Amino acid sequence: MGVTVLQQFPMSENRTGPQTIEFLTKRVVALGAVQTGQFLVDCETYQSVPQLGSPKTVHVLHNSEQPASVFAVLESGTKVVPLIADGLFDLLMLKMTSIYTSKKQTKVEAKGPRFEIGDFCVKLGSVTMSQNFKGVLVEVEYRPCVIPGSSWELMREFLQGFLGSAVPNQAPQYLQNRMNEIYQPMDTIQQYLEHFGQYRKSTSVI
């Protein structure tokens, strides 16, 4: 487990989603990356019923990198509370369907090939919202280091090396706010949640 940066790869008009994934696959393989299976991050969002008072939102996410865990993020308007639980948490959410209802049409997932290249782990995710393709997210993890501030420059160089100018020189805002903290799996989840939120708001492919 190291520091992870999640980067949106902008879609161009002359490539479809699968073609973009294939294009990026060729690039990382040319660098020497070896494919090590598939990965999947999914997110389902639940909304409180009006009777419960002020509206609250619970996002429940899974990451194939941590297959025994469920990640939940609760937004109550005043606070954001993260929770990490084991797999049975999903059963508990099913017990609460009369208070928290799932917005099925906003179910989002990022899925695609996973690669290893030296100390890096690269994932090329095509993002779909209820079966509709929305865009491509590239996840890069630098595994030997857990402090974002110590690894960002190295990661930027690696990211720009195969994604080009799509990668800004500045670390993503989420990481900038915690450059000297120890990076944890929940931080990856929070980054996915931010990006998923943008895809949900957008009506077209981005």
Added chain:
Amino acid sequence: MASQISTAMDSLNAAVKSNIIPNQEYLLQGSVMDSAVEVLLQRLRGLCDNVDSRPETFRDHEMCFSIRRGPPPEQPLSLRVRRALDHQDMPWQLRYIGQPELGDKSRPTIVRSSIDIATSSTVVEFLTELGCRIDFEYIVQGYMFRKGRMKVTVAKIFKMVQVKIPDNVEPISQSYLVELSVLAPRGQDAIAEDMRIFAEQLRPLVQLEKIDYKRLSH
């Protein structure tokens, strides 16, 4: 590497379908006076699996929450959070417990549905913001024994003099609560018979019974 990856929900649904999730608790309860607990502990040491070492002790803080699922007669959903005060680095435990089913005389134990979830320590804040209300909290301290799949706890319940501070406590009675329980997948009723036989072996030191909660609350 063409194999498709399945979602966590698919794996969970498969586990539910093949009935491997321990979601039923079989339970018998009883109590002994403080003065009689030593004899019972000796007897349990003789009967249970972990006899060569000293009995395992525990000290937990339990908080009981509830959330209304709708206007009455809808029963509120009740959730419990437990944390080990003597092992503070262990995960916290979030537990859903369903309505206990007493069944008829032929059924040897109470059966209630149960979901046990290990969580991070943010669970109390999570439940509070979710809309849950804390109903009560207490400290439970005592001994734990194992006999095959069965778990036996002999523990004393303390009330907390100050909210959320587990150091300042007072015992609520001069007795110990004794519980015999098994968590198993649905339909494994044979275990209830094993529990009945085991409970027989503890008589007359302690009388483990199906406790009717409805009768207690009226």
